[in-house]
Amino acid sequence: MTLERYNPGACETRWQQVWTDRETFTTRTDEAGEKYYVLEMFPYPSGRVHMGHVRNYTMGDVVARFKRARGFNVLHPMGWDAFGMPAENAAMANKIHPRSWTYDNIAVMRDQLKSMGLSLDWDKEFATCDVEYYTCQQQLFLDFLDAELAYRRKSTVNWDPVDQTVLANEQVIDGRGWRSGAEVEQRDLTQWFFRITAYNDELLEALDSLERWPEKVRVMQKNWIGKSRGIEIPFQLTDPLDGCENIPCYSTRPDTLRGASFIAISADHPLAKTLENTSPELAEFCAKCRKLGTSEEALEKAEKLGFDTGLVVRHPVTPDILLPVWIGNFVLMDYGTGAVFGCPAHDQRDLDFARKYNLPVRNAFVMPDADRDVENEALVPSKSEQVLFKDHFTGITLATSQEAIDKTIDWFEEKGLGIGMIKYRLRDWGISRQRYWGCPIPVIHCESCGIVPVPRADLPVELPDDVTFEKPGNPLDHHPTWSQVKCPTCRGDARRETDTMDTFVDSSWYFARFTSPRAKTPTEPEVVNRWLPVDQYIGGIEHAILHLLYSRFFTRAMKATGHLDLDEPFAGMFTQGMVVHETYQKPDGGWATPDEVTISETENIRSAILNETGEKIEIGGIEKMSKSRRNTVDPSDIIETYGADTARWFMLSDSPPERDIIWTEAGIEGAWRFVQRLWRLVHDTHGKATYDPVPADLDGPALELRKTAHRTLALVADNIEGLRFNRSVAHIYEFANALTAVLGDKANPSQNLAPVLGEAVRFLILGFGPMMPHLGEECWRAIGGDGLLVDQQWPEIDQNLMQDDTITIAVQVNGKRRDELTIARDMAKEDIEKAALALGNVVRDIGDRPVRKVIVVPNRIVNVVA
């Protein structure tokens, strides 16, 4: 009979329906089996699923399905990170309410995700903009407030005076608002903060326990927290100003104090603000500094500028040396004391500054072998390198900077001239957003009672529906009645807080909520403690710092307030790479989509033509799929054409999951052909394979095939466990090639091949099942397998089949491969040596040189040194 092509369109929806009807993926906490919680970062409902989601969710699904097959009780939920600015931007642009825009998008994307055949428990689904969810978040906020983990203070923000809104750093382009084009101001607003710094040491220390996290993510978090030991030294002003007698400076390099030649303070330093009142030029300079923005990057990249305040301080060790006080545009008020001493000889930035403003350059130390003064390059050896200090006040001469730093701090503390201290770069987390589409902060401002938390009985503070986006600013502020409220304490007229929470708050505890998504309280402790931590979390590297750090903080804060009982939310973390695609640039500079061009290749030279006009078009760089470059491919188009399994297989093939994957038409077609090939291969075993027990005494091709089957499944399992999906894929290919070869071998003498073939084809289906689940079910049914594939356990691997009795090792002469040797496994060293030296190629290559040494690494290699 002729075999019909595998038709994913019909099969995939059918199997998805079967899984849904049987509630295959509905998780119950009380079910048997060790728990396994696999989670992919939930998507922002932007409108359509993109290829990055396909990759992310495919990986998670392979892990989830594999762990199910391994007997675990798997929790694999999905939801929506649904608050955020794009909904408000859409509201402004298209007059759609953010709520309907968001829920409409969710409906579309849910269908798209369902078409991928993911083993998700959709009963657990929620969106962070659901009232039930943000009500719980408001409860958490109130608990944090009680625990003094939430508080209010002033802080500086980027303010767009036209749009009347706070801007993200990325929304400030060349000092102007991205939408309005207005010059951005730095404004002090009173804002809500979470006291993440209460845990800074703990968040740092615990990083070492996160063994299944990528090293680079841990390093990034470590640097972000930025623990440093330094000293705070007050520099005495020669003439006190407004009662201020000294300027405390924080430094991590007090060993360079001898070279100090100026003090630089932030434009936001209290002294600078005082001086602004008396000097218009200085005020203007400070205003210019503030325009630089609030990002560290902007500060560091900008040209270093200063303004001499005319104030003078004394050097703390040698009081007759006087240092000028400058305002520097590179000094951050938020870090340390907002004032630093400049040491040009040992800091390039300070050196540039000193040369520009003609300030002295004095070495604190020199290299032991080169006693030279610094000219145009600062001397910045590593802290562990020995240097020669010049008349150091503690008497140090030859020492490392680290030793000198420690000694200097001790010296200052003894004399009472300064205080050694540990500082962190990590700042408290500002959560106030002057926006509509977010979780309202549940507090009330009362003129007589101050800040009053909304009583828990009055929760939720719901977002009003009737808002307008025509006026600039926060719609909650413009609402005629929403913010008017009676004070819960004194019953007088009061005003609701109109700030909403940063959307990072929403995503900082959703993983806990998934364990009891319908509970009235944020979590149910018995349930959440049963499921957490997440055993495998998968998402983009862009979240390596903030989202993960905030979630780690939230878990601790929720522990402190009794919502759960652990510190670290994610036991295993994996960051996957992006999906990238070629770009096609038209002669007029515009971009063409992949659909609009046809690629041809001759003699390894690729060229593209624009379908519409037939003209040649330039193939541009390979870049992250983005709307602006128009190099996106819509997952739904791919699934419609090739099926979900083909898309999933391609996503797993070739590229290591942590690296970027290049989406190509050729690649997806290759995956498609393999899907068809597997389908044919399974059918070709019909009539040749039996499903009886495999006899114990096998030999020849039957034994070889059986070894391949068992080894492949062991390797596939191992590589899925290690999240090396591309290698699992390669082993499936090799297995399929081996099976094809056996089936094609007409003169096969083995008596016992039929049951071995049966086992092999079963193993093959079980092996690719987690990756291509629909094809797997279809094949499983075709061979008459019991029940559903999805309910099968991963097969037992026979350890006796893992190793061959004979092995082939390479034989080198002087490190160059000259021959190979097939020998019994674990043969004695002396015997291997003898056999190697007898090889023809080896004898010839050595010639009449004496054999000086023979290195034998058993089961690996022989190297003859002659």
Add this chain to the structure above:
RNA sequence: GCGGACGUGGUGGAACUGGUAGACACACAAGACUUAAAAUCUUGAGGAGCUGAGCUCCGUGCGGGUUCGAGUCCCGCCGUCCGCACCA
């Protein structure tokens, strides 16, 4: 600027703790099947050389080093990418 990662054939990538570099796939070429095309199957291939089916030399971004042996470890460069606190 600071911090981090990466660099292997025409392409994506394999190579476990230093032990046969290029598994597997894509693309390509030749052949089979076909009226033809598609699909499918078979075969080939890192580069250079040698009167040639075997062997030699070169080869993992570049330059050094350690070692019997380096894609892998160390030092110094070059290049590409990512993050930098209100995008999610």
